[in-house]
């Protein structure tokens with residue numbers, strides 16, 4: 001069964017902080033499911049005119065509390081403004097957050113469930129995604145318990161303007177970068193992993209593969225090192241997200 005690693009977070013209290021910060025920043029709060037008595041929700045904000053559509057998600061692993069806090073702080077600081085149309089799913093695994101476990105209450109790693117859709121959380125999320133337009137950029141925000149530094153995955157099959165280097169440069173001002181040539185068993189360079197993959201060959205899909213197959217041609221999974229202090233991890237994630245958002249804006253001009 002799931003190992004408890006992180007201090008549990010009260011997901012209902014965090015959800016209401018997202019709801020009120022989102023309302024102040026002009027976001028629409030939309031409940032698309034329930035898990036363990038806590039809403040599964042999205043925050044969206046559409047601005048008139050042609051804007052890049054940016055999708056951000058976090059909280060799919062319940063032992064990774066910094067990513068939702070980083071997204072909340074970006075909403076509160078006004079960074080998610082009228083320059084883009086926003087699609088946020090910041091608390092995808094409330095049960096896991098409440099228990100401090102990677103998996104949900106029935107032991108499913110939600111970030112491996114996007115091919116077979118066995119969990120109610122992922123079923124509800126995929127149904128919500130099916131009602132959204134395609135995204136110009138998607139970023140899944142994570143943490144890693146084994147890593148000594150920040151790193152990221154890029155899926156960019158069409159070789160669009162890449163946010164990978166700007167994100168690493170920005171994060172490096174807040175925390176070390178994992179410079180290992182091999183991260184999570186994959187070839188890496190300067191903290192960047194560019195997996196060569198055929199989704200159909202993978203038995204279990206993380207959210208990022210589902211997004212690539214159905215919703216976007218440019219996506220990132222970014223990982224802060226869980227061993228560092230919470231404030232450092234939030235700063236690194238914030239810095240990387242702001243850098244990526246900057247690239248998405250420029251890609252539109």
Ligand SMILES: [Zn+2]
Nearest residue numbers: 061064142143
């Ligand atoms: Zn994770």
